[in-house]
Amino acid sequence: MASHKQLNSPPQDFEDLKALSAEFGNKPLHIQGAGGNASIKQGDIMWIKASGTLLAEAMTRDVFVPVDLARIKASIASHLPDADTPAAFLISGGSDLRPSIETSLHAVFAQRIVLHTHCIHTIAHAVQTNVGDLLATRLGNFNWAFVPYTKPGANLARSVMEVLKPDINVIVLGNHGLIVAGDSIDEVRDLQNAVHKALALPATKLDGEDHAALLARVDDRAYGLPDDPLLHQIALSDQRVAQVVAGSLYPDHVIFCGIAATALTPNQTTQDATGDDSRPHPVCLLVPGAGLLVHKDASIGAKTMLRCLADVITRLPGTAELTYLTQEQNYELLDWDAEKYRQALNAE
Numbered sequence: 001m002a003s004h005k006q007l008n009s010p011p012q013d014f015e016d017l018k019a020l021s022a023e024f025g026n027k028p029l030h031i032q033g034a035g036g037n038a039s040i041k042q043g044d045i046m047w048i049k050a051s052g053t054l055l056a057e058a059m060t061r062d063v064f065v066p067v068d069l070a071r072i073k074a075s076i077a078s079h080l081p082d083a084d085t086p087a088a089f090l091i092s093g094g095s096d097l098r099p100s101i102e103t104s105l106h107a108v109f110a111q112r113i114v115l116h117t118h119c120i121h122t123i124a125h126a127v128q129t130n131v132g133d134l135l136a137t138r139l140g141n142f143n144w145a146f147v148p149y150t151k152p153g154a155n156l157a158r159s160v161m162e163v164l165k166p167d168i169n170v171i172v173l174g175n176h177g178l179i180v181a182g183d184s185i186d187e188v189r190d191l192q193n194a195v196h197k198a199l200a201l202p203a204t205k206l207d208g209e210d211h212a213a214l215l216a217r218v219d220d221r222a223y224g225l226p227d228d229p230l231l232h233q234i235a236l237s238d239q240r241v242a243q244v245v246a247g248s249l250y251p252d253h254v255i256f257c258g259i260a261a262t263a264l265t266p267n268q269t270t271q272d273a274t275g276d277d278s279r280p281h282p283v284c285l286l287v288p289g290a291g292l293l294v295h296k297d298a299s300i301g302a303k304t305m306l307r308c309l310a311d312v313i314t315r316l317p318g319t320a321e322l323t324y325l326t327q328e329q330n331y332e333l334l335d336w337d338a339e340k341y342r343q344a345l346n347a348e
């Protein structure tokens with residue numbers, strides 16, 4: 001009789017999956033920080049990236065955990081509540097890692113290997129109101145489908161399931177990112193690169209970054225210049241400022257940077273904008289036409305997501321009309337409970 005360990009042993013190309021994960025995990029135009037995930041299936045087991053781990057580190061530490069594929073698929077199909085708690089399907093392997101909240105998203109694919117990224121070129125399309133037409137123009141050579149925004153979890157997996165036909169191997173997630181699937185590592189790598197290329201948009205860099213004008217607004221020692229000069233790009237035109245102040249464009253921005261972005265009005269200082277300490281300070285403050293100030297306590301995750309925002313905003317055409325997450329979708333991502341949600345609504 002085979003031992004438990006042998007039954008759970010990963011597929012032959014597991015090392016290749018790690019290499020694929022590290023490859024794209026280290027490309028900020030494909031994956032930023034702890035975002036994105038990869039999976040591989042063998043029989044009734046699926047290895048999926050663990051929550052909070054980095055695909056970029058897939059070669060140097062354990063980032064994958066095995067889950068019971070048959071059971072999670074049954075839970076998704078039957079709308080059981082545990083479909084939203086992937087840890088319930090973990091095959092214990094003696095580690096503390098828990099499967100990604102996006103586990104269900106991978107389970108619904110028949111293909112053996114699934115790669116989900118927050119590809120910047122995809123996001124720059126997936127936040128525009130005419131995304132369907134834009135994708136139809138550029139993805140003519142692919143078997144693709146579009147799924148409108150739903151919070152990552154079992155409901156999103158069910159929406160993907162509804163559009164999955166056997167030949168579909170590219171899914172664009174509205175206000176979120178990209179999924180590609182295939183039966184070999186090379187097929188998935190090629191598909192990821194091909195979609196990224198087909199959706200490529202050039203970044204437009206504007207002049208005007210003005211450190212003196214930025215620092216003149218700082219009167220609370222809480223804000224300073226960012227290490228990454230590209231972040232200033234977010235604030236270098238009125239149009240860009242309007243685009244990011246109007247709302248949140250995708251989930252990881254909300255989770256790491258809060259809802260939308262905040263701009264200073266003419267002559268307003270950082271202290272004026274943040275007031276007393278009763279509310280958390282924004283991770284960044286935009287000074288239209290001059291650049292961006294970043295909070296000194298901003299996490300690495302927040303800074304990574306500001307870079308993501310700069311990479312998206314610099315690629316949006318001037319005429320772009322954007323779809324934003326609704327306020328309810330923002331609150332849902334922040335896990336605000338019903339009472340807090342009601343209070344926030346009343347405060348508006």
Ligand SMILES: [Zn+2]
Pocket residue numbers: 035036102116117118152176177
């Ligand atoms: Zn995602």
